[in-house]
Amino acid sequence: MAKQDYYEILGIQKSADEKEIKRAYKRLAMKYHPDRTKGDKESEEKFKEINEAYEVLADKEKKAMYDQYGHAAFEQGGGAGGFGGFGDADFGDIFGDMFGDIFGGGRSRQRVVRGEDLRYDIEITLEEAVRGCKKDIQINTLVQCDTCHGSGAEAGSKVETCPTCHGAGRVRRQQGFFVTEQPCPHCHGTGKKIEKPCHTCHGDGRVHKTQNLSVTIPAGVDTGNQLRLAGKGAAGENGAPAGDLYVVIHVRKHHIFERDGNNLYCEVPISFTMAALGGEVEIPTLDGRLKVKIPAETQTGKLLRLRGKGITTRGYAGDLICEIVVETPIQLNEEQKELLRKLEESLEGKSAQRPKSSGFLDGVKKFFDNLGK
Ligand SMILES: [Zn+2]
Numbered sequence: 001m002a003k004q005d006y007y008e009i010l011g012i013q014k015s016a017d018e019k020e021i022k023r024a025y026k027r028l029a030m031k032y033h034p035d036r037t038k039g040d041k042e043s044e045e046k047f048k049e050i051n052e053a054y055e056v057l058a059d060k061e062k063k064a065m066y067d068q069y070g071h072a073a074f075e076q077g078g079g080a081g082g083f084g085g086f087g088d089a090d091f092g093d094i095f096g097d098m099f100g101d102i103f104g105g106g107r108s109r110q111r112v113v114r115g116e117d118l119r120y121d122i123e124i125t126l127e128e129a130v131r132g133c134k135k136d137i138q139i140n141t142l143v144q145c146d147t148c149h150g151s152g153a154e155a156g157s158k159v160e161t162c163p164t165c166h167g168a169g170r171v172r173r174q175q176g177f178f179v180t181e182q183p184c185p186h187c188h189g190t191g192k193k194i195e196k197p198c199h200t201c202h203g204d205g206r207v208h209k210t211q212n213l214s215v216t217i218p219a220g221v222d223t224g225n226q227l228r229l230a231g232k233g234a235a236g237e238n239g240a241p242a243g244d245l246y247v248v249i250h251v252r253k254h255h256i257f258e259r260d261g262n263n264l265y266c267e268v269p270i271s272f273t274m275a276a277l278g279g280e281v282e283i284p285t286l287d288g289r290l291k292v293k294i295p296a297e298t299q300t301g302k303l304l305r306l307r308g309k310g311i312t313t314r315g316y317a318g319d320l321i322c323e324i325v326v327e328t329p330i331q332l333n334e335e336q337k338e339l340l341r342k343l344e345e346s347l348e349g350k351s352a353q354r355p356k357s358s359g360f361l362d363g364v365k366k367f368f369d370n371l372g373k
């Protein structure tokens with residue numbers, strides 16, 4: 001079943017200030033304190049909920065996250081950052097609502113049809129994903145009709161109780177052995193019958209509108225993470241609660257870095273003179289340039305790990321891993337070629353100076369020797 005709203009748990013309005021939150025908490029905590037309720041399971045549960053709600057609402061940052069994302073703000077799903085996404089918990093909530101309803105376990109009998117959930121795919125850069133960002137988005141959605149304020153009724157017209165379901169919003173149907181409950185087909189679960197439908201929305205209580213929204217994307221998100229904006233989906237019919245908006249993150253491919261969780265990878269090309277003699281090379285990090293020493297006798301493929309220069313999420317900093325690629329020079333002129341030939345001659349027969357190729361040749365020899373046996 002869906003998790004109860006923290007404001008509801010404390011019995012306060014969303015607009016409640018710090019003092020009111022504290023007062024509500026104190027009052028309820030006293031009432032449900034285990035010392036007073038002596039092992040009553042229900043009270044114990046309630047006490048836990050109260051504390052959980054207070055922990056979030058008393059903390060400015062947590063409260064802001066909760067106000068924007070609802071419970072999804074604190075679910076561990078999809079990876080990094082203080083947000084959830086389509087983790088199991090979220091789906092659990094969605095299905096909990098639906099099935100809870102069908103099988104009669106819902107929170108209220110006269111349940112109105114909630115607005116649809118919406119999905120919005122957003123592309124951001126790696127830098128934005130790492131640092132967090134604010135994005136203005138436009139969604140075409142159903143909003144409450146201004147003319148009738150969501151009631152669906154024309155001004156001055158009567159709203160009566162639905163004769164089919166007698167206001168319950170649901171009807172029972174016998175199917176074989178089973179009795180199932182369904183939303184009333186005539187009033188769509190509202191329990192009301194509108195005498196004269198609103199001329200703007202034709203009785204639906206909502207109209208299509210393009211909405212501008214500002215979305216705060218927390219630092220550390222990755223492709224596939226989803227943010228739930230509670231109540232920002234389509235408005236419900238006839239004033240029913242709105243659905244949620246899911247913002248799905250896609251991080252654009254970066255031209256230098258590749259990401260693996262909190263680690264970043266990049267290739268660093270160096271000349272083979274530098275590979276042999278050592279030197280210093282400038283490498284990019286997300287915080288700017290960094291000078292790194294290349295030791296003498298560096299082979300291609302060597303990984304240099306720069307601790308803590310990757311992506312930081314929840315206080316954990318990943319590494320930047322640079323793969324050294326020794327570059328072969330191209331378009332050589334005769335003089336340069338001659339220099340290289342001289343170098344090659346000077347290395348002839350000196351296997352100790354060529355650790356990779358001599359090791360490789362030994363391996364090849366062993367391989368053919370074994371085949372001959
Ligand atoms: Zn209307």
Ligand SMILES: [Zn+2]
Nearest residue numbers: 162165184187
């Ligand atoms: Zn009805």
